[in-house]
Amino acid sequence: MLLYAVRRIVISIPILLVSSFIVFWLGTLSGNPLTPLLLRNPPPPQSVLDAEAARLHLDEPLVPRYLAWLGGVFRGDFGPSVIATQDIGEELATRFWVTMRLIIVAMIVALVLAVLVGVYTAVKQYSKSDYAATFIGFLFLAMPSFWLAILLKQGGIDFNTIVGDQVIYTIGASSIPPPDGLLARVADVAGHMVLPTIALALISYAAWSRFTRASMLETLNSDYVRLARAKGLPRRTVMFRHALRTALIPLTTVTALDMATILGGAVITETVFQWRGLGDFLIESIRQFDTYAVTSWLLISATIVIVLNLVADLLYGVLDPRIRYA
């Protein structure tokens, strides 16, 4: 298993390098980072423009620039940002945890809901609740995430109006300044998390619940489950020990593969809810033609996706002994 994991990591390195070079190259083509300065009125002196171009290595060819950036990454230096006072590495580190907090909670919520609804609707196939869950699932699946987020915001405001207090917040990860007292702070953080978490979770939930339902139905109709029932095993044991465990294997794959989609969803969610996470960093960096920042973002997000795919592979072994011993 260890050898397998190491092999997967080694294979992913050239993928990371090629993808980062492509993004770096596209970044340099996308625009001139000096544009904001060029459009100033009054215009900054030419010496300032020249110095800025030199600081950003805009006067160097593409490949040496990329190699210099790559070399810097190994030393923890992610290159100069268009914003001179910004350290890309520090920014990524800070924002990584902001995004992870959002994604992890949203994934847990989405997974729990998806498994519960997926199992329930599989067991109660073609019932009214199955149709209702199917309708809701497809509704969320079809809904653009930014629109859903804005609807949720308006709903949050109306909720506050009804309860006559500010319980739910629509911008940021916490209030500024934060309230005094531990309980108040926890409530404040929760009040800021509820809407972005729902927005991000519902989109994944919709797909995952359909997947769980299909997978569960297939398992429930398989011979070994029928045999387990025929042997007189309790319904609970059949459902959870035999059927659900097997049905979860493909969900594990989908969840890991969906990580890239969730990161993409976080870009929109963080923008709408003004969370200063990796998604927000990407948007701001693209706006400013900050090639080093965009490429560094890609490196981090691609690493996250690759690691989670690896974790999913390793989890197969835990869920399915046949894979472990293969």
Place this chain on the structure above:
Amino acid sequence: MRMKAAAAVAVAGASALLLSACGVGGGGGATASGNFADCAENINNCNSVPEDQLQQGGTITFAIEKNIPNWNVVSADGNVFETGMATQAYLPAAFDTQPDLTLALNTDLMVSADLVNPTTIVYKIKPEAVWSDGTPISADDFAYSWKMQSPTECPECATAGNGGWDVVQDVVGSDGGKTATMTLSHPFTDWQNYFSSGQPLYPAHIAAQHGDLNTPEGIAASFDWFGKNPPTYSGGPYVVENWQDNQALTLAPNPRWYGATKPKLDQLIMRVITDATQEPIALQNNEVQVIYPQPQVDIVQQIQQIPNVSQNQQLGIQWEHYDFNLRNPFLQDKALRQAMYTAVNREDIIAKTVGQFNPDVQPLNSLMFLPQMEGYTDNVTATGLGSGDVERAKQILTDAGYTGVGEKLVAPSGEAVPDMRIRYTVGNAIRQNESELFAGYMKQLGINVAVEPTDDLGTTLSAGDYDIMVFAWVQSPAPFANAQQTFLSSSGNNFGQYKNPRTDAMLNEAASSADKAAATATLNEADRIIMEDAYVLPLYQKPTLIAAQDTVANVRGNASLAGPTYNAGEWALRAGS
């Protein structure tokens, strides 16, 4: 059973959350409402509340649309609107820009600031004016703020390039440091812009801790230090209490503030909201109390629906315009340019763009001044440019020897006028609309214009990769220096390469005059010539929009580069709110 109930509650809750989003109520006016209703007549004092009706304490959160990238507002990196709005709360300036775009002496700091002769300015500082550490604000601060922006005193300082500092020869202190006398090599018409709120005073005694101010290297070191470090100093009504990068700037009253009006608030917070469409929602949820987004139809309508919120639109300092690129040999023909701009219907453009959310927008008739500014003269109407008079445009072409007018235009030389490209910033729906309308007007003359977006306006302009460009200029509070930067043959900002020795001489004369009235007349004469040459066609001033909770007092729009925080020290909450 329990599970069924829980599921029902969850579904009902989600549905309520979603459905409730559809219902909103309230109302408001078109361009001004509620507390801002009198802003049209009383622009400098609207939403003013007597001191005895103000609450002592409380917090106001103001949304700013960008992070503060650099704390040195006179540096190239820091010369952005958000930094400028923040610095006004803690950096002193000799002059402030009022909402009516006039410059007014900052009487909290200054006794007087006078041009005693064409090349000498005397600044008298109030004796009680001190920095937050108790150090007097003195001539040393004026001298340092000059040196950090002077291309000769500090060639390594990456300044924003504000005009006029190259003609300053010296700043000398007297009267115990409370008088600063600045000597110029020759007159500078926009002299009131020196040490104005866009170019405020930085503390020399703090600078001296970070570099030897007698050397260019030392000045540059302190210049950079001011850019990189959040301020620990203040000479304004507030001090910086906390800065969370990308999140918020928290300001608290400066205990050593020497001004007449003491801040009423406990905290003034500038919160970064980078997506303008989220600002009305945050305002509605009372997470922010004041917003200042770029107006769009959706945002204006959304704010109108929020109860207990007032809004006001003003015509701002950004003005939209078409530019010809005179590198195109066909566009070097004045008659063709005049005909093309004559066919453009500015009223129609306004009605189909910004007029949809602001009926007050009118065609702009000067390249040099805005209607709110002293010296504004209509130099466009008489030329017929922008009138949409297609027949007149056709006649200009026919008289100049063009054939195929209205079908496929052929130049007097016999060459067919080639297809042209009008370019605009990608994603800007208003400019896309303006470009498509332009192409439509040109079709009537027999000129085919392709509409093509650019994702890099700066490079496209400086590379001259366009035939016609639609974009906006920000009118500087220094109109005379500004005109040089935009229209001088040698200026880097003269992207379309208009060259006219006659107007060059006029622009230089106007910018270095001791007689402002004469300079204004000269600038207007240059304006008439450039308009007659049909190089740039001004369209309209872009509106600005401020919206605030009705609990907020003394907050009002300021369409200049100063922004609404020009009077941050007076912001307060109404008593009982």
